[in-house]
Amino acid sequence: MKFTKINRNYYxxxxxxPFIIAFLIFGLYPLYNTLSLSLTDYTLMTRKGEYIxxxxxTVLFADQLFLKALxxxxxxxxxxxxxxxxxxxxxxxxxxxxxxxxxGVGIWRAIFYLPNLLIPVVIAALFNSFFSFxxxxxxxxxxxxxxxxxxxxxxxxxxTRAVVIFIQxxxxxxxxxxIVMAGMTSIPVHLYEAAMVDGASAAQMFRRITLPLLKPxxxxxxxTSLVGGMQMFDIPYLLTDGxxxxxxSIMTNNILMYMKFASSRGHIGAASAVAVLTFIMxxxxxxxxxxxxxxxxxxVSSKPKRSWFTKKSETK
Amino acid sequence: MINNYKFNxxxxxxxxxxxxxxxLILIVVPIWILLVNATRSTVEIQQGLSLLPSTHLVDNYNVxxxxxxxxxxxxxxxFYLAAVSTLVTVYFSMLTAYGIVVYNFKGRQxxxxxxxxxxxxxxxxxxxxxxxxxSRLGLTDNYAALILPLIANAGGVFFxxxxxxxxxxxxxxxxxxxxxxxxLKIFHSIMLPLxxxxxxxxxxxxxxxxxxxxxxxxxxxTSVEKYTLPMLVRSLRGxxxxxxxxxxxxxxxxxxxxVIIMYAIFSRYIVSGIAMGAVKE
Numbered sequence: 001m002k003f004t005k006i007n008r009n010y011y012x013x014x015x016x017x018p019f020i021i022a023f024l025i026f027g028l029y030p031l032y033n034t035l036s037l038s039l040t041d042y043t044l045m046t047r048k049g050e051y052i053x054x055x056x057x058t059v060l061f062a063d064q065l066f067l068k069a070l071x072x073x074x075x076x077x078x079x080x081x082x083x084x085x086x087x088x089x090x091x092x093x094x095x096x097x098x099x100x101x102x103x104g105v106g107i108w109r110a111i112f113y114l115p116n117l118l119i120p121v122v123i124a125a126l127f128n129s130f131f132s133f134x135x136x137x138x139x140x141x142x143x144x145x146x147x148x149x150x151x152x153x154x155x156x157x158x159x160t161r162a163v164v165i166f167i168q169x170x171x172x173x174x175x176x177x178x179i180v181m182a183g184m185t186s187i188p189v190h191l192y193e194a195a196m197v198d199g200a201s202a203a204q205m206f207r208r209i210t211l212p213l214l215k216p217x218x219x220x221x222x223x224t225s226l227v228g229g230m231q232m233f234d235i236p237y238l239l240t241d242g243x244x245x246x247x248x249s250i251m252t253n254n255i256l257m258y259m260k261f262a263s264s265r266g267h268i269g270a271a272s273a274v275a276v277l278t279f280i281m282x283x284x285x286x287x288x289x290x291x292x293x294x295x296x297x298x299x300v301s302s303k304p305k306r307s308w309f310t311k312k313s314e315t316k
Numbered sequence: 317m318i319n320n321y322k323f324n325x326x327x328x329x330x331x332x333x334x335x336x337x338x339x340l341i342l343i344v345v346p347i348w349i350l351l352v353n354a355t356r357s358t359v360e361i362q363q364g365l366s367l368l369p370s371t372h373l374v375d376n377y378n379v380x381x382x383x384x385x386x387x388x389x390x391x392x393x394x395f396y397l398a399a400v401s402t403l404v405t406v407y408f409s410m411l412t413a414y415g416i417v418v419y420n421f422k423g424r425q426x427x428x429x430x431x432x433x434x435x436x437x438x439x440x441x442x443x444x445x446x447x448x449x450x451s452r453l454g455l456t457d458n459y460a461a462l463i464l465p466l467i468a469n470a471g472g473v474f475f476x477x478x479x480x481x482x483x484x485x486x487x488x489x490x491x492x493x494x495x496x497x498x499x500l501k502i503f504h505s506i507m508l509p510l511x512x513x514x515x516x517x518x519x520x521x522x523x524x525x526x527x528x529x530x531x532x533x534x535x536x537x538t539s540v541e542k543y544t545l546p547m548l549v550r551s552l553r554g555x556x557x558x559x560x561x562x563x564x565x566x567x568x569x570x571x572x573x574x575v576i577i578m579y580a581i582f583s584r585y586i587v588s589g590i591a592m593g594a595v596k597e
Contacts, residue, residue, distance in 0.1 A: 134362050
């Protein structure tokens with residue numbers, strides 16, 4: 001029996017083999033290919049490229065548009081992430097509060113999550129119609145007397161950027177609530193009872209018990225949201241003209257990459273350079289934050305079970 | 317003192333409901349206006365805002381169809397692509413995750429950490445290299461280029477691993493082994509059926525992920541007959557429909573309604589699924 005069991009562990013390799021093969025072919029090689037294309041002047045027109053070293057990268061760093069795209073991507077992500085996590089923490093605290101006893105928590109959560117399931121491109125097109133010159137926002141504001149006449153909202157830099165940020169927040173806060181709540185309900189109740197006996201206030205309990213124990217989940221949300229945010233494309237691409245208008249206010253890394261790719265000659269060498277820089281930046285930030293913050297966390301003894309986070313002890 | 321405490325609680329509760337209703341309006345009103353405007357004529361839409369449906373649904377549909385945009389074909393394409401993507405994702409994610417959870421092979425922990433790292437890496441950014449590689453293989457404008465990479469779907473494996481770890485399965489496997497079942501058979505005829513709730517949840521996410529995906533097909537698919545719904549939505553923004561607001565709203569609504577219906581049926585699976593695996597597309 002013991003003999004067969006040892007042998008059978010090798011079956012694990014057969015089970016993970018398809019994944020590894022597909023990863024090598026469709027994951028790792030394209031990554032390598034993107035990297036090597038970024039060192040060439042390959043275009044779709046010529047279908048070949050010469051090795052030009054780091055020239056694509058030096059050109060990019062001298063390009064105001066790239067720096068602008070980089071800044072925009074970070075700004076749009078940060079300004080949607082902060083209210084997203086804020087609203088999620090607040091609503092989760094309310095939903096899990098025993099004293100408030102909010103009714104229909106499941107239904108509220110389900111409704112707040114709905115926008116996340118809609119096609120992002122559709123949402124962008126929808127908000128484009130809403131904010132257009134003849135759109136409902138103008139109609140409403142003129143009718144209630146807030147505006148004298150209709151305004152071209154999507155020609156205004158700040159408003160357009162705010163619309164993108166709002167859409168991102170609108171699409172993602174429901175999901176964040178669900179994850180944060182799952183984390184909160186997994187915190188052992190006896191911790192709060194002990195704190196209450198010691199006379200802690202609700203605010204103290206939130207700061208000293210809830211937040212530290214939620215840290216793994218908050219880091220997870222932070223990292224996955226960052227990775228998504230740095231690749232933002234659909235919403236800013238379809239909200240306006242697909243070139244970051246007005247005045248490049250919603251130009252993001254991926255839109256810039258696409259523009260180089262879809263330019264008349266198809267500069268995929270230059271497009272790859274944008275991808276490589278964004279990739280390196282995002283990966284360093286995401287993995288750095290994840291691993292640095294994770295290890296400091298070991299002092300908390302009774303933390304919630306999160307097997308994706310704590311190294312799981314070997315099961316027998 | 318006690319009264320004061322109770323009063324405070326109900327005051328806070330009142331405030332909480334106000335906030336919730338405000339958020340509810342923020343969510344529902346845009347979607348509602350979309351659905352209502354799909355039934356209103358372009359003239360009505362330009363004249364003013366209304367929260368009540370009108371009678372021009374069929375007219376809008378005719379305009380939508382007569383200007384060269386084949387929504388039905390887009391629908392079929394998207395559905396086909398999403399269905400195959402779902403099957404591939406669910407099967408191979410479960411297969412890989414099962415291998416990690418059940419077998420204690422050398423390098424298991426490393427592989428498992430590797431999956432986690434893959435979840436946190438912006439894989440969409442390799443699309444340019446992927447495109448050039450696929451065009452060398454002659455696989456651009458082919459759904460295979462969208463489906464085959466899903467065999468190695470890190471998010472799906474991550475979720476399935478959480479799921480298998482939450483099922484206590486070792487005893488069942490041992491029993492099946494004593495009965496002489498092969499390892500692959502144990503997976504196919506015992507474990508996969510047991511994991512159906514998890515598979516459904518993962519499947520919904522895989523389906524929605526494919527249904528909503530714009531960027532990858534947009535880069536890889538070139539012929540109009542193979543356009544998916546999100547790609548058609550982009551065409552809706554083009555010149556042909558510039559002033560046909562009713563038709564535009566209808567086109568958008570047509571992509572949204574099936575998702576809302578599906579969500580109404582499966583929301584329980586979906587909400588519990590996010591809490592469990594945090595699959596982010």
